[in-house]
Amino acid sequence: MTTEIGKNIDEAKAHLLNGDVVAIPTETVYGLAGNALNEEAVIKIFEAKNRPHFNPLIIHLPFWNDVKKYVTYIPEHAHTLAMHFSPGPITYLLPKKATIPDIITAGSKKVAVRIPAHPVTLQLLRAIDFPLAAPSANQFGYVSPTSPEHVYNSLKGRIPFILDGGSSNIGVESTIVDFEGDDIIIRRNGGISKEEIEAVLGFPVSSATEASEHPVAPGQLKSHYATNTPLYMVEASSLTGHNHDNTITIGFGIQHADATFNLSPEGDLHEAAKHLFELLRIADAQNAEAIYVSEVPNTGIGVAINDRLQRAQHQMK
Structure with missing residues (x-):
């Protein structure tokens, strides 16, 4: 397979409509995207990355109002955070509807949802009628990519297209926030800090970011982001x-x-x-x-x- 780098959003869209996967830019890192409602496309994401199926994925949407199409309930605190931070580097763990395949959530009843802030990917998301599942666009376990060249060096020959949106301007993945009753729990530290979240909500939140071999959210594995050199x-x-x-x-x-x-x-x-x-x-x-x-x-x-x-x-x- 030949891997092309380009800026043509219509080309990226055509690949996605065909059930293929493409790399997309976000403000955090580059993602490897496929139709989140198409299990065969999602399997291609896991295969291209050599990613274990027990590691859940994040779905990406263009608007916060679209989230209700794919989850059964949105807590009021999630709405509050979204009004301040979305689009942006924050992901919400919410109870999923049956339309979200279990392979996305690794069997969990919650799905991770994010509205990215990158203008190129937002334009792409607005041009399609399905969410994009997108982990980082690199071989599983290696350093996350922040440029199209990083993606190419890791996945050339494995994916058909890399949508070039320049370098990511934040450089670490999104913060993942979970909601358990009235408790707000940070499952992964990222581009929005605990202090920023607490300032918006007006009360303390907890953190549960410990490594796990059976993660409830992306980015919780003990060994991740690793270089080949010790x-x-x-x-x-x-x-x-x-x-x-x-x-x-x-x-x-x-x-x-x-x-x-x-x-x-x-x-x-x-x-x-x-x-x-x-x-x-x-x-x-x-x-x-x-x-x-x-x-x-x-x-x-x-x-x-x-x-x-x-x-x-x-x-x-």
């Missing part, structure tokens, strides 16, 4: 001690001016998130013995960055 997350104060000829170090802020790469020399967490996956890919291409990455301040979007680094760490056998 990667280790270290305390900021100890990064300099790992500077050697055969290692790569990735720092954050002025304190790590001597690191091989720096997520943000100015110490900006949003800049760090945007560059995280790109720098991990660059570091992985250096043929080093190991990659050492400094933790970042564990606040705001820094929580999502540290989460990705923890899951990317080398798993000792």
Whole structure:
């Protein structure tokens, strides 16, 4: 199969209508999209990524008002969050209707729903009459893609088309929020911080983002976002001690001016998130013995960055 990169939305639409899968840009990372209501198309997503079927997918829609077509109930707190953050990097876990295939949710009674903010993908979603299931557009377990070139390097020959929307401007996946009665639970840290959610709702929310071999939401597996080169997350104060000829170090802020790469020399967490996956890919291409990455301040979007680094760490056998 030949894989083409292009900006023609009609071409992407034609592939989707034909039951094929295509890569699409979002503000978080690139997604590998197929018709969420077509089980054969969804299977193609799993096959192209080598993704296990027990790992659920997110469905993407163009408008918040469309969500009610695919879920049985929308809590008032979900409406409140959507009015502030959607379209944007936030996903809602909601009770699904039978029209959503069980393969999307890995058998769960809830489906993950998101309204992406990328203008190209919103235009595509508005041109079709079905939601798109779309995990990250890369081989399962590897670093998520934030450019069409990343997708091509990972999935060339496996998918027919990559819709080019430039580089993703957030760089980490969406925050996933669950609703259990009156309780709001963050299942995955991402582009919207816990503090931002609490500020809108006016009360504390809880987090349940622990790794699981049977995840209830995408991005909960213990090992994920991993480089081929062994990667280790270290305390900021100890990064300099790992500077050697055969290692790569990735720092954050002025304190790590001597690191091989720096997520943000100015110490900006949003800049760090945007560059995280790109720098991990660059570091992985250096043929080093190991990659050492400094933790970042564990606040705001820094929580999502540290989460990705923890899951990317080398798993000792």
